[in-house]
Amino acid sequence: MNPELHLILCIATPLLGAGGILAAGQRPNLREAITLSTAVTLFALVLALNLHPEPYSPTARPFEIFPALTIAFSLEPLGLLFSVVSSGLWIVTSVYSIGYMRGNREKHQTRFYFFFAVSIAAAQGVALADNLFTLFIFYEALTLCTYPLVAHKGNDNALRGGRVYLGLLLTTSIGFLLVAMVWTWQLAGSLQFVEGGLLTGRLEGGTLLALLALYLFGIGKAALMPFHRWLPAAMVAPTPVSALLHAVAVVKAGVFTVLKVTVYIFGLDTLFQSNAAAVMMWVAAATLLLASVTALRKDNLKARLAYSTISQLSYVTLGAMLATSMGVVGGAYQIAAHALAKITLFFCAGAIYVAAHKSEVSQLDGLGRVMPFTFGAFFVASLSIIGIPPLAGSWSKWYLMLGAAESQHWAMIVVLIISSLLTIAYLMPVPLRGFFAGSGNDNQGFQWRNVREAPGTCVVPLCLTALACAVLFFLGDSLYRLILPIAGQQ
Template identity: 50%
Template sequence: METIVSIKPLLAVLSSLLAVPLILRTGDRPNLREACSVLAGVVKFSIVMSMVPAILSGHTIEYTLVSFYEGVDIKFRVDALGMVFATVSSFLWIVTTFYSIGYMRSAGEHAQTRYFTCFAISLSATLGVAFSANLITLFVFYEILSLATVPLVGHKETAEAQEGARKYFLYLLSLSKTFLLSGIIIVFMIAGTTDFQSGGLLRSQPGSPLLFGTFFLFLFGLAKGGVMPFHNWLPSAMVAPTPVSALLHAVAVVKVGVFSILRVVFHIYGVDLMSRMGLGIAAAYVVSITIVLGSVIALSKDNLKARLAYSTVSQLSYVILGAVLLTPSSMVGGIMHIANHAFSKITLFFCAGSLYCAAHKTEVSQLSGIGKKMPWTMAAFFIASLSMIGVPPAAGFTSKWYLALGSMEAHEIPILMVLLVSTVLNAAYFLPITYKAFFEKEAPEEGHGHGEHHEETREIPMVVVPLVVTAIISLLIGIYPDYFLSLAQEVIR
């Protein structure tokens, strides 16, 4: 495997950060400000995609920004796993920017310049995590992302929003400063470096109680992954505007969490060490609890964004489950679910935002008959729901197929049962929404007290177009999974 030295990873990280001064300077000219955001997104995505041929050829791309002393440096490394995450996040930033323009204007949100500024910083941090070459670099950008997204969570500046932002901040910062940082220090003391290595940095180490416990410091310290019981920050962050929820729960924050856990599994511990210590199966049962309980709680929520939030808690653990089962099929399924979940879940959140902007509906119980007035929104919601459930040909089917194969390869029938039960629960909390929208009549009282009658409802084109695009893509990557499948297979090669 050839290593290519190139500044491209740094340029990909900086492209959105360099847009921040432009966004701030053009804050009084919304069209120009938003054009800067879109342009930065296009540049970032173009740089990321320019590295794809080298990665698919089995090469890695590296660039060292600064070395403090031996074993401690800020360094970038682009490989197949990082490319999966970078492709998804850089592309969806473009889509989310267009969606944000329509949403923020139609909802009359304040502080839009601050919003787009924090968005740009967040995407720089996200790419920094995707292209980190070691735990030190990952930790730096992980923390930057936490800080940059606090103003987004508290954007509305209400008492509820401030409380949600405070909880978000305390959860993520306290756990990263204790569990995660402790894990990084232990790895550095054992190995003398924290660099990610194919096969695992610690693969030659003998199994020990210290290494066993340290893995769970990473699993829970990377709280953005939403593993129970350290998941409560995620539903609390639902006070944010819907585009922020889409960013948090489909692209940047939560995917940074599970992506970082996959880095630890594949490139710090390695499959061999995980298997020798029995760590994989132990972790699989831990995250299985999250998969089932998250779905059960989602089933009980009437607020649409809360239902989607707990669905995210459950679905994130599919990614981790695939990695820790340590079989070829399960690992491919877990890696692919990073992309499949991202496109499907962002569609669902976009739909929730469309319902709020056009009809001021926030509760599932308010959606009877809304499909006749908002057919594009609810059709996209249905397609994305099928992906979350795992119905072919939607993207989620591919992930669940590989996860199911992986559980059988591992001879873990209880894990297979968890996948089947969670799929039934997925259907139970998603399909009734589509049924209500298209097949129930609007109750007479539902037209009052919620902002508008259904008959006055009109879809907003600037909001609807992005969600239709992401819904179509969630179908296409289910029918044509080759790109993400090739990258996933390159990771486990």
Template identity: 45%
Template sequence: MENYISILPAMVSFIALISVPFMILFRDYNYVKEGISLFSALLMFTLVLLLGREYLSERILYIDIIKITPTITISFRTDNASIIFAGISSFLWFITTFYSIGYLKGLNDKKETSFYVFFALTIFATTALAFSANLITTFVFYELITLFTYPLVIHKGTEDSKKAGRKYLAYLIGTSIMFFLTAIILTHFITGTTFFNSEGVFKKNVDNNITLLLLLLFIFGVAKTAVMPVHSWLPNAMVAPTPVSALLHAVAVVKAGVFVMYRILNYIFTSQVLLAIKGHYILIVLSSVTIIFGSLIALRQNNLKLRLAYSTISQLSYIILGLSLLNEYATKAALSHLIIHAFSKITLFFCAGAIYVKSHITEISDLEGIGKKMPITMLAFTFGSLSMIGVPGFGGFISKFLLMKGIAHSGNYFLFPILGISTLLNAFYFMPIVFSAFFKEYKFNSKDPHYVNKKYSLLMEIPLLITGLVTLVLFFAFGGILSFIGG
């Protein structure tokens, strides 16, 4: 029993991997394939819940799967953050699979098998990353996420998507090998270990400059956080089909980056070390700049998915900001924003995809009056937007509130105006969409006026309604989750 339980963190992620051969085997039977995907997502979520229960009964699970050298191992462990991250990923995988069925069928997509396969593989890598117990394991799965999402990015097969795909790879692989790996190697050299340790791995005698250098290497190496000099891969990745943008580029991939950052800041450096070298100010500045500029650029986008992408960049930096303030409230804010942003942003992307399938509209200026044609979709969109802005009654409020508490606690009061401006900007770039969708006249889309695709629309609308409602529910049910984070 003991062994069975301790292998669980590794097993969770492998469920997604195991589902892959079956999907390939049944590639000609659509419903079986989708069934497998749904089943494994459900199984995964159940196991994550099981792990959560284990965690609450204060059992830390740990296992070495492979020992390459004595200090380099592929190992897994559980804690609250990893359970949260894996939980969101697997739950949203389930939802997104439903949505994808509608999306792909609605667009009459021919490459369904490869879509589901790489989707499952990405989820595998993401959950494995969530449970990684050291930097090496993290690095392996971090790279795998990039590689597995590449086929999804170029799914359309057009020249544009291939170009974007190449840039995507170049950015993520390039930075991770040049900076992230260097940082890991140096860390291993200086400390002799790469294991995450809540007491940190750097001892007092390590030179401050070296620690600072390492921090910088880590920041630029983990480009998936999309902090500002290394953000431009994310808008590029928007050529992918919308379910991919929804789950992977708003939840799994970018959150993987943020999650790795969380691990590095709290389990490699620890707040004492960072406070001693004042390294967190680098992150604070970078994330503040990203918050503002991300929003400003988002404001200028007319393409709906691109606006959402820049909004993601800006929102991710909230999480980074929360992490870099190095106090309990801010960290809580970061982790809760990880959850809330996941649900809100996936709702928004779902809506964008549903609109696209139904009417082939991609530009915001064409959205006028769409709320009258697609009321459910636009309602969910409104929920998501309100949550993003942080209106009380929606989940987004909670994390912003906690973040303010964290800022106050840390004494960096200059961050308040930044938060305020950013909230305003959020409202500026979301609310006009909602207003024009509901209160303006519906115009015929001039490009193809007769195009209204009603097939499978329910399969898309139900998932997006669910996630939209969750943003609402999160506000009220947050006490429980918060206590889990705090524990």
């Protein structure tokens, strides 16, 4: 296939699927079939991107908005990684959401699937963007088309959550990111992603810090404190949305942008030699710890997972701000590893809600004994997030610590260790309560008498993603070799 057409197809496929979903709105079975087949097609297309002989060269340029500001797509390792993760997980989420939406008898399902597909298209656009401007367009599109998903229920609570979500994401992106982009454009005359950094040698000192801060706070989807409130607010959405979008696509689009900006706009060398990155690194470290502590104090399971996500996202930002090749590799690895683990956790939360209608951690005593698969998957995914081998999460922690050592930020190693301990403290109680709490008490068994595992369409996807956490561990080396070239080491 023509590589340029191939790139465009990767974005067009989910859009076409969205059109099909709208057309088949009156016939649920056909609609879901379209969703699933679109998801599979997209994943196949994305995987096939790897097959081109020169994998990182194709560029497609549909048009130019104004001079040196084009909409263009190209393929590079980070984008490929993000694209594979988001499109692959769309398949499992589609299966899962069919079970979830039907199980809960949600309204407006056509609208739901439609915007879901459009969101995926936007995520692909972010992944394959050839320049910052294109990325920005799809970044904004992603915000706008996930809004109907967040506000899906349409009651006051959902609308309020949606308002916070949209308000914060657009405030940061228009308020800071757009200004940073115009500033960059004014300095460099383009917004092209350049290997080694577009701005290399063009600014220094305080200006560098100001611009870097504008970028990092402007990328609100990376949920750097104090602009993190949108993520817990987004939890009013149905669980499949939280799972795919607010654990994978949307938030990963944020940290992916952070990595792209770090590597291709600023350049690792520039950042490594300045103090600006160190300042922002401390902001990331603070977010990481504060969010973990907050997660500890949340009893609502989805809220706890949301704060956990904020904390885990800061690992990526922190890795980027280390400005070493190992830091970037660790950050990129974290994108994939955390995606798999966190989507599993959200799937589990949703499965618990569908099966037992429970949403608080303190209500789960003994539930694990009637839902062994769900709680088992939860346990595995928790271990991966904590960073225990042989699960995927251990690699990202490993590379991040290597990066911290490489740049001699020893304090960061301490931060990472404390954070892992905190992660144990807030994630482990869930499976422990599920399996062991109240085991001597007959009332518990009585309470869950009528509860069974959630439907197969819910349980199978979460087992698959938990399994993938382990599989990804053994793919560590190939991922390493994929990412390393862009981080400056051949």
